[in-house]
Amino acid sequence: MMNKMITLDKILEEAEHLEFDDREYLLNILSKRQIELRRIEISKRVKEALKAYKDGNVKSGNLEELWKDLND
Numbered sequence: 001m002m003n004k005m006i007t008l009d010k011i012l013e014e015a016e017h018l019e020f021d022d023r024e025y026l027l028n029i030l031s032k033r034q035i036e037l038r039r040i041e042i043s044k045r046v047k048e049a050l051k052a053y054k055d056g057n058v059k060s061g062n063l064e065e066l067w068k069d070l071n072d
């Protein structure tokens with residue numbers, strides 16, 4: 001964990017030396033990459049949920065029924 005913090009500190013120091021426009025560009029790139037990674041994560045979860053549904057591993061019902069099922 002400490003090595004990651006040192007690396008992060010170095011990255012932040014280097015970013016501070018960038019021109020304003022370059023820093024804006026870097027932030028834009030990082031933001032878009034985060035958005036894409038999040039989309040990939042959501043897509044994986046949707047695929048898992050669809051598979052569970054197709055395999056019959058999904059429960060449905062109102063809150064009371066699901067709560068009772070969890071506690072039985």
